[in-house]
Amino acid sequence: MGTGKWITICEVGTRDGFQIEAEFIPTEQKIEVVNRLSATGFSKIEVTSFVHPKAIPQLRDAEEVMSKIERRPGTTYTALVPNDKGARRAIDAGVDKIHTVLSASESHNLANVNMTVAESLEKLQAVAQVAHEAGVPLHGGISTALGCPFEGEVPLRQVEFIVGRLVDMGFEAIGIADTTGMANPAQVKRTFEYLMPKYPDTHWSLHTHNTRAMAIPNILAAMDCGITDFDSSIGGLGGCPYAPGATGNVCSEDLVHCLYEMGYETGIDLDALIDTAKRVEEIVGYTLPGQVMKAGKSERRYQVPHHVAERLAAL
Ligand code: COA
Numbered sequence: 001m002g003t004g005k006w007i008t009i010c011e012v013g014t015r016d017g018f019q020i021e022a023e024f025i026p027t028e029q030k031i032e033v034v035n036r037l038s039a040t041g042f043s044k045i046e047v048t049s050f051v052h053p054k055a056i057p058q059l060r061d062a063e064e065v066m067s068k069i070e071r072r073p074g075t076t077y078t079a080l081v082p083n084d085k086g087a088r089r090a091i092d093a094g095v096d097k098i099h100t101v102l103s104a105s106e107s108h109n110l111a112n113v114n115m116t117v118a119e120s121l122e123k124l125q126a127v128a129q130v131a132h133e134a135g136v137p138l139h140g141g142i143s144t145a146l147g148c149p150f151e152g153e154v155p156l157r158q159v160e161f162i163v164g165r166l167v168d169m170g171f172e173a174i175g176i177a178d179t180t181g182m183a184n185p186a187q188v189k190r191t192f193e194y195l196m197p198k199y200p201d202t203h204w205s206l207h208t209h210n211t212r213a214m215a216i217p218n219i220l221a222a223m224d225c226g227i228t229d230f231d232s233s234i235g236g237l238g239g240c241p242y243a244p245g246a247t248g249n250v251c252s253e254d255l256v257h258c259l260y261e262m263g264y265e266t267g268i269d270l271d272a273l274i275d276t277a278k279r280v281e282e283i284v285g286y287t288l289p290g291q292v293m294k295a296g297k298s299e300r301r302y303q304v305p306h307h308v309a310e311r312l313a314a315l
Pocket residue numbers: 019049050051052053055056082083085086087089101112113114143240241242
């Protein structure tokens with residue numbers, strides 16, 4: 001197509017997805033999936049997380065995965081960290097960028113990282129120091145920013161307060177995350193329209209979960225506000241073990257397909273992505289939510305039934 005409209009997608013399936021798998025995904029298979037995702041052309045991949053191995057045992061092999069993946073030039077390899085210990089581990093393992101995690105709501109932050117929001121912000125100050133010393137850029141994700149499974153609506157002023165603190169610490173990029181798929185498109189638009197003019201130098205992104213089938217509509221609403229960076233997950237993997245009811249992220253190949261049909265560029269080879277989704281389905285051993293890998297692309301055509309062909313021929 002080629003309209004010159006570029007959307008950047010960060011693939012998060014091997015982190016947000018593999019973290020909640022019931023079975024530990026063998027390290028070699030994680031590496032295989034990251035390598036396949038790199039080959040499809042993603043410019044950003046959130047490979048794993050450097051958290052406490054007891055909190056997320058599924059990603060206890062973070063160092064080994066980071067050290068063994070093949071680095072495609074042009075791809076930024078990131079990992080999620082909750083504190084300075086995680087940041088040091090991630091930098092030692094060679095990440096290109098650090099993604100931090102804290103929640104806008106107290107209850108989810110306590111459930112997820114065992115800290116109040118104020119304690120998390122203190123830890124992120126330490127993360128920022130470690131990252132700045134190492135010259136590694138920072139992206140601050142704000143979980144439950146569009147709704148909390150414990151508290152419900154999260155005041156926009158609370159999100160704004162956290163954004164302000166992160167900006168002061170030197171975070172150049174901030175991700176608004178809808179952790180359990182509670183957001184709707186009008187709310188997404190309201191949120192970005194409120195925050196963007198207040199922090200014009202911040203690079204924004206949106207992290208969605210498709211729990212209530214609103215992920216792609218939410219992304220389109222954010223695009224209307226000028227957002228061009230989104231997280232998605234191969235096959236629609238994803239979920240947070242500390243957020244009840246959380247299910248998969250927006251599915252990468254469904255999103256790439258939608259954007260392609262609309263005339264946007266992502267740099268991602270959709271056919272290779274669909275093949276990768278099928279391979280991931282084999283690895284996890286159950287049917288993933290992704291729809292395009294089942295239905296085929298919109299350009300798929302079926303044979304006309306015989307009696308219709310006869311009528312057509314007679315026209
Ligand atoms: N990686 C490895 N170990 C870590 C760590 C990290 N990033 N952060 C802390 N630890 C270790 C400490 O060294 C300490 O070890 P010790 O007991 O041997 O001295 C121990 O964990 C306790 O440290 P503390 O700071 O008190 O951590 P905690 O037990 O309160 O746990 C987190 C806090 C943030 C480390 C933990 O809740 C966590 O990893 N959560 C991640 C949740 C997540 O990834 N959710 C999904 C993503 S949305």
